[in-house]
Amino acid sequence: MNRHTWYRTYRPYISPMDPCPPIKVKRYSTPPNLFVGFQPPGLEQFPALAALKAGTLWKCFYDPYYSLKELKRGSENETASP
Amino acid sequence: MWVYEKKLQYPVKVSTCNPTLAKYLIEQYGGADGELAAALRYLNQRYSIPDKVVGLLTDIGTEEFAHLEMIATMVYKLTKDATPDQMKAAGLGAHYANHDNALFYNNAAGAPWTATYIQAKGDPIADLYEDIAAEEKARATYQWLIDLSDDTDLNDSLRFLREREIIHSQRFREAVEILKEERDRKKIF
Numbered sequence: 001m002n003r004h005t006w007y008r009t010y011r012p013y014i015s016p017m018d019p020c021p022p023i024k025v026k027r028y029s030t031p032p033n034l035f036v037g038f039q040p041p042g043l044e045q046f047p048a049l050a051a052l053k054a055g056t057l058w059k060c061f062y063d064p065y066y067s068l069k070e071l072k073r074g075s076e077n078e079t080a081s082p
Numbered sequence: 083m084w085v086y087e088k089k090l091q092y093p094v095k096v097s098t099c100n101p102t103l104a105k106y107l108i109e110q111y112g113g114a115d116g117e118l119a120a121a122l123r124y125l126n127q128r129y130s131i132p133d134k135v136v137g138l139l140t141d142i143g144t145e146e147f148a149h150l151e152m153i154a155t156m157v158y159k160l161t162k163d164a165t166p167d168q169m170k171a172a173g174l175g176a177h178y179a180n181h182d183n184a185l186f187y188n189n190a191a192g193a194p195w196t197a198t199y200i201q202a203k204g205d206p207i208a209d210l211y212e213d214i215a216a217e218e219k220a221r222a223t224y225q226w227l228i229d230l231s232d233d234t235d236l237n238d239s240l241r242f243l244r245e246r247e248i249i250h251s252q253r254f255r256e257a258v259e260i261l262k263e264e265r266d267r268k269k270i271f
Contacts, residue, residue: 029225033252038259055092055245063248064241067229 006031006063031063084144091148092242094155095235101172104160105190106230110243111153112187112195115219121146123200123216127209130202135210135257142250149243156236157185210258217251 014022044059051057110116124143128136161183169178187195224244
């Protein structure tokens with residue numbers, strides 16, 4: 001599962017009278033726990049050490065958050081998996 | 083009874099001297115959706131919740147204290163060497179006046195922690211829904227902290243903590259599913 005699917009966007013109304021440069025697209029997080037219900041058995045796991053780093057044993061629940069600044073910088077962390 | 087392990091749940095490394103970050107991080111220490119509020123909320127609700135989910139509240143409440151300790155470490159590292167002038171420049175002048183460089187349970191705006199942040203309604207669904215909401219709010223707080231921070235090492239620890247909020251929310255949602263099951267429902271009223 002691609003982590004980018006865990007984010008949604010919307011376009012807020014922009015008034016011609018707004019005092020500041022508008023943010024055209026707003027992003028919000030919809031993490032995997034919203035979609036799983038009771039966890040089914042036999043899901044794919046991280047190896048033990050990677051799980052400790054990721055914060056979860058279960059690959060389907062891994063959803064790291066990066067700020068827009070970090071994404072823009074394309075930091076090495078962005079593409080890193082645990 | 084608890085057993086204490088003298089180590090952090092996840093390493094905390096702070097690589098930039100930026101005491102202003104401590105002012106923001108304290109939100110997760112003594113704020114309404116912070117780790118202290120979470121730990122005390124779950125470890126209190128657990129007495130009056132069905133047996134099937136008591137253990138979950140105990141486990142998660144205990145883990146919240148491990149998170150509290152991580153946040154405390156971050157705040158401490160960021161402020162321990164700050165002079166009064168640096169504290170003032172970081173927006174922590176009022177904090178210094180009251181606490182020197184000590185940590186205190188208050189939110190990012192300086193409001194002290196209060197038990198009114200948490201609830202125990204005694205109704206299992208009401209309590210678990212509060213817990214789910216608390217986890218989602220803590221997850222969002224970590225997002226905004228990551229947005230505010232330029233410290234890659236610190237952000238790595240914050241991302242770990244945010245992931246744990248996701249897992250906790252998932253487990254609380256599963257607890258609701260367990261309580262919804264009809265297996266133990268009384269057939270005769």
